[in-house]
Amino acid sequence: MSNEILVSTPGVGEYKITVENGILNKAGKLTKPLTTAKKVAVVTDSNVAPLYLKRAIDSYRTAGFEVYSFSFTAGEASKTFETVKNILEFFCLIHLTRKDIAVALGGGVVGDMVGFASAIYLRGIDFVQLPTTLLSQVDSSVGGKTGCDLPAGKNLCGAFHNPIAVFIDPETLETLPEMYLKDGYSEAIKSGAILVPELFELFEKGEAMKNLNEVILQSVSMKSGVVQRDFTEKGERMFLNFGHTIGHAIERYENFSGLTHGQAVAVGMSVITKASEKAGLTKAGTYDRIVKCLKAHNLPTEVDFDLCRVIEFCKSDKKSQSDSLNLVILEDIGKAKIFPLSFSKLEAFILKGVL
Numbered sequence: 624m625s626n627e628i629l630v631s632t633p634g635v636g637e638y639k640i641t642v643e644n645g646i647l648n649k650a651g652k653l654t655k656p657l658t659t660a661k662k663v664a665v666v667t668d669s670n671v672a673p674l675y676l677k678r679a680i681d682s683y684r685t686a687g688f689e690v691y692s693f694s695f696t697a698g699e700a701s702k703t704f705e706t707v708k709n710i711l712e713f714f715c716l717i718h719l720t721r722k723d724i725a726v727a728l729g730g731g732v733v734g735d736m737v738g739f740a741s742a743i744y745l746r747g748i749d750f751v752q753l754p755t756t757l758l759s760q761v762d763s764s765v766g767g768k769t770g771c772d773l774p775a776g777k778n779l780c781g782a783f784h785n786p787i788a789v790f791i792d793p794e795t796l797e798t799l800p801e802m803y804l805k806d807g808y809s810e811a812i813k814s815g816a817i818l819v820p821e822l823f824e825l826f827e828k829g830e831a832m833k834n835l836n837e838v839i840l841q842s843v844s845m846k847s848g849v850v851q852r853d854f855t856e857k858g859e860r861m862f863l864n865f866g867h868t869i870g871h872a873i874e875r876y877e878n879f880s881g882l883t884h885g886q887a888v889a890v891g892m893s894v895i896t897k898a899s900e901k902a903g904l905t906k907a908g909t910y911d912r913i914v915k916c917l918k919a920h921n922l923p924t925e926v927d928f929d930l931c932r933v934i935e936f937c938k939s940d941k942k943s944q945s946d947s948l949n950l951v952i953l954e955d956i957g958k959a960k961i962f963p964l965s966f967s968k969l970e971a972f973i974l975k976g977v978l
């Protein structure tokens with residue numbers, strides 16, 4: 624498989640994703656042909672700054688750009704309108720013009736907010752993604768979803784805005800704490816489970832950790848294919864939510880202070896597959912494969928509290944507006960499908976696999 628993936632969205636444009644060890648040092652040079660920018664605004668967070676900011680700045684400076692940087696306090700708690708406003712004010716302070724570019728150096732929190740700030744600053748400027756967590760490398764840097772959280776809930780505010788390039792340097796994962804690595808595994812296992820059986824098997828055989836470049840390429844290739852075919856999430860893109868309806872509900876039930884996102888999604892994938900297999904919608908043995916694979920990567924597959932409480936949170940999802948929801952289930956590993964279910968049937972289905 625090539626280390627480059629072209630994402631082209633009809634009517635929106637195209638950009639390339641490149642996965643290569645050490646590419647962070649070449650990001651400036653590789654960005655140069657894509658822009659007429661004079662200035663580059665590199666935005667990162669307080670954990671990533673001491674690790675990689677100098678390399679990113681040097682890389683853009685060597686390529687001839689005038690480089691400025693801004694860092695905010697790391698963590699989901701910073702993913703607010705206030706931080707987006709601070710990023711925008713930083714853009715103003717350095718007189719970033721419509722021709723100039725922003726660079727998001729960091730995990731999904733940085734990528735989502737820099738993407739959003741770029742989407743709205745001067746009604747839209749170009750930006751580059753330099754993702755440094757496994758989750759952002761396999762998932763959030765691809766697809767053009769940008770945004771921030773609101774007091775009323777996560778990711779309630781944002782815009783679709785594609786980067787002009789994504790440069791993925793898997794070597795940055797060497798400094799990533801284990802807990803965040805596992806969040807990335809969970810999303811990559813999800814990618815395999817919905818559409819790429821070979822990727823799932825790589826995890827199943829215990830070979831994924833030694834082949835992270837391959838995991839990233841396969842995940843990105845799957846996600847970019849899906850978003851090209853369904854940019855605005857009217858159909859197939861919903862597959863990416865496998866495990867997420869219950870996962871998000873668990874995160875909200877625990878007020879975002881319990882399981883991490885990846886852990887909650889792992890439980891979500893297990894719970895929904897147990898139910899769909901019991902209901903006869905999923906090939907027998909699939910639940911066992913999912914559970915074994917997640918456990919082997921130290922991800923949880925159940926919770927020690929009553930799932931009934933969580934189901935109530937599925938119903939009150941702020942993004943859902945009707946009295947039913949589109950669950951994503953597996954017919955088999957690598958074969959997802961949308962399964963609409965009314966709220967009235969949700970509890971019996973999830974708890975007992977009864978339809």
Ligand SMILES: NC(=O)c1ccc[n+]([C@@H]2O[C@H](COP(=O)([O-])OP(=O)(O)OC[C@H]3O[C@@H](n4cnc5c(N)ncnc54)[C@H](O)[C@@H]3O)[C@@H](O)[C@H]2O)c1
Pocket residue numbers: 668669670671674697698699702729730731732733735755756757758759762763764765766767768769778795796797798799800803806
């Ligand atoms: N846009 C999308 O399509 C999409 C998809 C999935 C998730 N997301 C969003 O992504 C966010 C989660 O992303 P995340 O897990 O990357 O979180 P994150 O950005 O908070 O990064 C996790 C932690 O790792 C640190 N870090 C980052 N890179 C590092 C490195 N190389 N070495 C050491 N530490 C490093 C960060 O400072 C942070 O403390 C959530 O806000 C979620 O909503 C967006």
Ligand SMILES: [Zn+2]
Pocket residue numbers: 810867884888
């Ligand atoms: Zn997710």
